Structures are given as C-alpha cells and as structure tokens.
Amino acid sequence: MQIKYSYLDQQFSDVETYFQDLRKLVSTGEFTLGPFVEAFEKKFAAYIGVKHAIGTNTGTGALILSLKAVDVCPGSEVITVANTFIATVGAIVAVGARPVFVDCDERYQIDVTKIEAAITPKTMAILPVHWAGCPPEMDKILEIAGRHGIPVVEDACPAVGAKINGRSAGTFGEIGAFSMHPLKPLNVWGDGGIIVTNDDKMAEFLRLYRNHGLLDRDHVEIWGVNDRLQPFQAVVGSRVLDTIETLVEARIRNARLLDEGLKGLESCIRPPHRPSGYREVYQLYLVTATRRDELVKFLVSHGIEAKVHYPIPIHLQNAAQGLGYKRGDFPVCERQADEIVTLPAHQHITDKQIDYTVSAIREFYGAHN
Numbered sequence: 255m256q257i258k259y260s261y262l263d264q265q266f267s268d269v270e271t272y273f274q275d276l277r278k279l280v281s282t283g284e285f286t287l288g289p290f291v292e293a294f295e296k297k298f299a300a301y302i303g304v305k306h307a308i309g310t311n312t313g314t315g316a317l318i319l320s321l322k323a324v325d326v327c328p329g330s331e332v333i334t335v336a337n338t339f340i341a342t343v344g345a346i347v348a349v350g351a352r353p354v355f356v357d358c359d360e361r362y363q364i365d366v367t368k369i370e371a372a373i374t375p376k377t378m379a380i381l382p383v384h385w386a387g388c389p390p391e392m393d394k395i396l397e398i399a400g401r402h403g404i405p406v407v408e409d410a411c412p413a414v415g416a417k418i419n420g421r422s423a424g425t426f427g428e429i430g431a432f433s434m435h436p437l438k439p440l441n442v443w444g445d446g447g448i449i450v451t452n453d454d455k456m457a458e459f460l461r462l463y464r465n466h467g468l469l470d471r472d473h474v475e476i477w478g479v480n481d482r483l484q485p486f487q488a489v490v491g492s493r494v495l496d497t498i499e500t501l502v503e504a505r506i507r508n509a510r511l512l513d514e515g516l517k518g519l520e521s522c523i524r525p526p527h528r529p530s531g532y533r534e535v536y537q538l539y540l541v542t543a544t545r546r547d548e549l550v551k552f553l554v555s556h557g558i559e560a561k562v563h564y565p566i567p568i569h570l571q572n573a574a575q576g577l578g579y580k581r582g583d584f585p586v587c588e589r590q591a592d593e594i595v596t597l598p599a600h601q602h603i604t605d606k607q608i609d610y611t612v613s614a615i616r617e618f619y620g621a622h623n
C-alpha cells in the first residue's frame with residue numbers, strides 16, 4: 255500500500271470549478287489587489303473572527319510585516335520557540351532583531367514556564383508559534399506579555415482552523431500571521447499569506463506597507479515594499495476556505511484514529527498530551543518514537559511516507575552560529591529532534607491506510623496485534 259505525504263493531486267482533482275472562478279478573475283483584469291483580494295480578506299476575517307485580514311505574498315512575509323507593525327526594530331530582541339520552521343526565525347532576523355529562543359515542552363510547543371527568564375529590556379515582541387497546527391498555552395503567554403507590556407505576535411502560519419475554547423489561533427495577541435503554502439490546512443496553488451488583527455492602526459499600516467506605502471497612485475505615505483497577495487491565489491483560497499471545516503474535521507478524525515491505534519505502545523511510540531479545549535488541525539501529525547531513524551526507514555520501505563520535522567534544531571544550524579547558542583542549551587528541543595516522527599494523517603488518508611500504518615508500526619516494534 256502507498257500512503258503519500260502530499261495530497262495535493264487529490265485535493266484539487268475538481269480543478270474545473272477552480273478554473274470557472276479564475277475565468278471570472280481573468281475577464282476583469284484585476285491582477286493587483288482589487289475586489290477578489292478584498293472579498294477573500296473579508297471572508298477570511300469572518301471565518302477567523304477578527305476585524306481585519308490583510309493578504310500577503312507568503313506566510314514569511316506576513317510574519318515580517320507583523321513584526322514591523324508592532325515596531326520591532328534593529329537591535330531589539332524577539333522571543334520565540336527553539337523548534338519551529340526556519341521562517342519564524344528568518345522573519346525576526348529580516349527586521350534586524352535578534353531571535354531569543356525558549357525551549358519547548360512535551361507538546362512540542364513553547365515552554366511557557368521559560369519565557370519570563372528570556373525577557374530583557376530589549377525584548378520588543380513575543381512570537382509564539384502554533385507549531386504543527388497546535389496552539390501553545392496562549393493564556394499564560396498573554397499573562398506574561400501583559401505583565402511586561404510586550405506585544406504578542408502569533409506565528410499561526412500552519413494553524414488555520416486551530417482554536418482554544420472556540421477562539422481562533424492568531425487572535426490572541428496584537429497580531430497573527432498565517433500561511434497558505436500548499437502543505438498548510440488552508441492552501442493555494444503556490445505561495446500566499448494573510449495577517450489578522452483587531453487593531454485599526456496596524457491594519458492601516460499593513461495595507462500601506464505591503465503596497466509600496468501608496469495611499470493612491472500618486473501619493474506615497476510611508477516607505478513600503480511589494481508584498482501583496484496574488485488575486486488568483488485569493489480566488490483559489492476562497493474556494494478552499496468554503497471547505498475548510500470539513501477538511502480540518504477529517505484531519506482531526508484521522509489523528510484520533512492514529513492516537514487510538516498507537517495505544518499500548520507508549521514505551522516505544524506516543525502522541526503528545528492533548529489538553530481539552532485545544533483544537534489542533536494537525537498540519538503535521540507528530541509523535542515521539544524510540545529508534546526513530548530505523549522506524550522511518552521501515553515505514554518508507556513499506557510505502558508509508560513518514561518524515562522528520564526537523565532532525566536539526568535551528569540553534570544548531572550554520573545560519574544560527576552568530577547567535578551564540580550551543581548544543582545543550584535547549585535539551586527538550588534537542589531530544590525531540592532525535593525522537594519525533596511525522597506520520598501521514600491528512601484529509602485524504604483512508605481508514606484502511608491508517609490501519610496499515612498502525613500495523614506496520616506494531617510490526618516494527620514487535621508488538622502483538
């Protein structure tokens with residue numbers, strides 16, 4: 255049996271309906287911002303439950319612009335988690351700030367008990383990540399940030415649809431950034447990003463900044479860049495957004511089936527603790543496994559595209575050399591880099607494929623069914 259990690263050919267098999275939408279766009283020639291982007295932004299804001307949504311070219315761009323919107327400036331520090339996708343940290347560096355890492359916890363999320371010790375007079379933002387589509391403990395993060403008067407920028411890039419007690423990821427802090435990269439829950443045909451905020455001033459700044467600072471064709475209000483969402487991606491994203499709840503529910507269901515299937519194997523392989531009230535969207539279905547590298551090889555040889563996100567922690571990458579971190583600084587993150595494995599659990603995985611995955615894992619560990 256083949257169990258593929260990517261599901262994009264399946265997800266967009268009804269391509270004709272998308273082409274019909276795109277024909278409408280092409281017939282108008284509205285190729286830079288315009289009504290299609292605006293309509294998508296409104297729809298996305300309504301779905302998330304927030305006042306403003308501002309489309310950008312990528313999730314990384316959404317993060318960079320969000321950090322700018324809360325005045326993170328060169329020479330300042332931004333606190334984030336040691337295990338994330340490199341773009342979180344790249345965005346901090348791109349605005350001239352220094353990334354300050356905090357170790358993660360056993361849910362693979364920022365360890366909220368270690369944030370306060372990382373705060374210095376230079377801290378200009380806390381950037382928690384909804385890593386793998388799972389919210390961190392936002393209430394504790396907001397409490398700490400509030401006490402120190404530091405803005406919270408959420409990297410909700412992989413987490414469209416994730417919630418804590420009904421409240422969407424990306425809406426807890428001052429501002430939140432999402433990605434619409436093909437392998438995120440809300441995906442488009444290439445790159446796309448979107449920022450959400452309830453703050454009118456920030457929204458106004460972001461709309462100007464992503465479009466050269468242009469008030470109108472002839473008037474430049476501030477220095478800016480070109481970081482606009484492509485209208486054709488807004489059209490694709492809008493159609494995917496119509497189905498997002500079905501799609502996320504299918505991922506949740508598959509994750510539950512895998513959680514169930516792995517019961518009894520805790521000494522070898524186990525999912526993280528999943529507190530009630532936290533709605534994860536499983537952009538990645540992560541578990542901790544002994545003999546991880548052997549397991550991944552075994553699964554791949556059985557047609558199951560297991561992966562590792564990621565084997566080398568960011569603070570040990572060449573790019574991070576100038577930050578002065580060393581092995582041993584973030585022991586939980588470093589241990590997880592040796593133990594975590596990502597199993598295919600997306601919306602197009604069938605019950606049969608999950609049974610097959612579980613059986614293969616049981617066979618690998620010599621467990622009796």
Ligand SMILES: *Cc1c(COP(=O)(O)O)cnc(C)c1O
Pocket residue numbers: 312313314315338339341342383384385386409411412432433434435438445446447
């Ligand atoms: C995907 C992702 C990003 C970057 O998004 P892009 O759209 O690929 O630029 C940033 N942070 C996290 C946690 C992500 O998962």
